[in-house]
Amino acid sequence: MKLNIALLAGDGIGPEVIDQAVKVSNAVAKKFNHEIKWTPALTGAVAIEAVGEPYPEETHEICANADAVLFGAIGHPRFDNDPSAKVRPEQGLLKMRQKLGLFANVRPTFTFPSLIDKSPLKKERIEGTDLIILRELTGGIYFGERGRKDDGNTAFDTMTYQRFEIQRLAKKGFEMAMKRSKKLCCVDKANVLESSRLWRETVQAMEKDYPEVEVSYEFVDAVAMRLVQWPSAYDVMITANLFGDILTDEASVISGSMGLMPSSSVGSKVSLYEPIHGSYPQAAGKDIANPLATVLSAAMLFEDFDLTEEAQAIRDVVNKSLAVGMVTEDLADGGKAHKTSEVGDWLAGNI
Numbered sequence: 300m301k302l303n304i305a306l307l308a309g310d311g312i313g314p315e316v317i318d319q320a321v322k323v324s325n326a327v328a329k330k331f332n333h334e335i336k337w338t339p340a341l342t343g344a345v346a347i348e349a350v351g352e353p354y355p356e357e358t359h360e361i362c363a364n365a366d367a368v369l370f371g372a373i374g375h376p377r378f379d380n381d382p383s384a385k386v387r388p389e390q391g392l393l394k395m396r397q398k399l400g401l402f403a404n405v406r407p408t409f410t411f412p413s414l415i416d417k418s419p420l421k422k423e424r425i426e427g428t429d430l431i432i433l434r435e436l437t438g439g440i441y442f443g444e445r446g447r448k449d450d451g452n453t454a455f456d457t458m459t460y461q462r463f464e465i466q467r468l469a470k471k472g473f474e475m476a477m478k479r480s481k482k483l484c485c486v487d488k489a490n491v492l493e494s495s496r497l498w499r500e501t502v503q504a505m506e507k508d509y510p511e512v513e514v515s516y517e518f519v520d521a522v523a524m525r526l527v528q529w530p531s532a533y534d535v536m537i538t539a540n541l542f543g544d545i546l547t548d549e550a551s552v553i554s555g556s557m558g559l560m561p562s563s564s565v566g567s568k569v570s571l572y573e574p575i576h577g578s579y580p581q582a583a584g585k586d587i588a589n590p591l592a593t594v595l596s597a598a599m600l601f602e603d604f605d606l607t608e609e610a611q612a613i614r615d616v617v618n619k620s621l622a623v624g625m626v627t628e629d630l631a632d633g634g635k636a637h638k639t640s641e642v643g644d645w646l647a648g649n650i
């Protein structure tokens with residue numbers, strides 16, 4: 300197969316972790332006789348510096364015409380404490396999600412047998428966790444009307460959802476549940492928010508089309524608690540943009556390190572693959588960041604092109620690296636901490 304992949308390294312540790320995913324993907328391509336053409340493009344703070352825009356039109360063209368996008372991270376501390384900054388790297392990510400129509404963010408959470416003791420949570424609670432949070436990504440409070448009034452003394456952000464936005468996300472959730480354990484949980488705040496009541500109403504109306512799927516409805520605050528108490532009780536979860544943002548960071552703790560969790564963002568056209576962690580500026584350029592989340596995001600990419608064996612080869616080699624202790628400092632736990640690039644070389648070499 301020939302794949303044309305847009306490569307958006309972005310900021311902070313983005314370029315370092317992306318490099319490792321490219322190495323591993325190229326090793327997979329070689330082994331299974333595929334051809335990957337990587338097309339790099341600018342995004343994030345580096346794009347603001349270069350062209351004054353975090354998601355330039357040229358980058359959008361490259362992404363829109365690619366078979367898939369592999370993305371590193373976005374964000375720079377220079378902008379975080381400057382409320383007056385007119386343009387922020389994060390806006391690039393939001394614009395990219397919106398312009399590419401990436402309305403569903405797939406964030407799996409699972410445990411690694413060799414890391415089960417590294418999670419801050421008790422082993423017996425997290426064993427067997429295998430869930431997917433399907434986060435709505437192009438609507439809700441991230442994209443609703445916002446602003447200031449009363450001479451700047453009042454600020455507002457609005458959470459707006461249209462029925463079709465909920466339907467298309469829920470459809471993915473139901474389909475995913477059908478392929479898994481046929482359990483779907485709709486996470487909302489319907490006891491307070493009108494938009495959440497529309498979520499419930501919409502999902503309830505879709506239940507009849509998927510009679511085999513057992514659907515539950517839970518409030519997001521309760522889920523925040525149960526997710527770390529009994530994560531194995533969940534399978535496919537669907538939720539609004541902001542709730543999903545928060546719950547997926549929380550869920551990453553289950554696996555033991557945020558540096559492990561991959562994600563994909565899908566819509567109607569091209570899909571994007573990215574680690575769920577951020578740009579981790581403190582580690583940028585030090586060759587210490589964990590590249591596994593990005594490497595596993597590449598596995599999700601292969602999987603979506605029905606290259607199942609290829610995806611499995613990546614997951615297997617990742618598991619092997621964890622088992623033998625070929626890990627970065629976040630997972631070293633007193634053992635030897637390897638460099639980001641060393642881990643990447645090892646993975647590629649062992650494919």
Ligand code: IPM
Nearest residue numbers: 373374389392393544575577
């Ligand atoms: C994420 C990130 C982004 C988000 C930020 C960087 C805008 O936290 O992908 O989860 O909030 O969606």
Ligand code: MN
Nearest residue numbers: 544545548575
């Ligand atoms: Mn987030």
